[in-house]
Amino acid sequence: MSLDTHLAAKPVCQFLRARGLLVHDPGLHCGRDQAWIDRTLHVLPRFVADKVRVWIREGRGCRAAGAVEDLEMLLRRWN
Numbered sequence: 001m002s003l004d005t006h007l008a009a010k011p012v013c014q015f016l017r018a019r020g021l022l023v024h025d026p027g028l029h030c031g032r033d034q035a036w037i038d039r040t041l042h043v044l045p046r047f048v049a050d051k052v053r054v055w056i057r058e059g060r061g062c063r064a065a066g067a068v069e070d071l072e073m074l075l076r077r078w079n
Contacts, residue, residue, distance in 0.1 A: 016022035037056065041049040 013022055041052060044052065
């Protein structure tokens with residue numbers, strides 16, 4: 001049996017999903033915004049990228065609570 005090297009992922013996933021054979025793993029999917037964030041952080045100095053990652057993680061957590069802190073407030077809290 002040979003596999004077609006020109007198979008498109010979307011129809012294959014639809015086929016598998018229709019038969020209950022596709023397991024959804026959100027950890028494998030990266031949205032367009034997250035991909036941009038990852039590319040941008042990759043070119044920053046590590047210590048800056050680490051701080052921005054924490055700010056993003058904290059901001060996402062605060063957003064759920066309804067109060068997003070800005071970067072300046074987080075930097076004051078870190079120092």
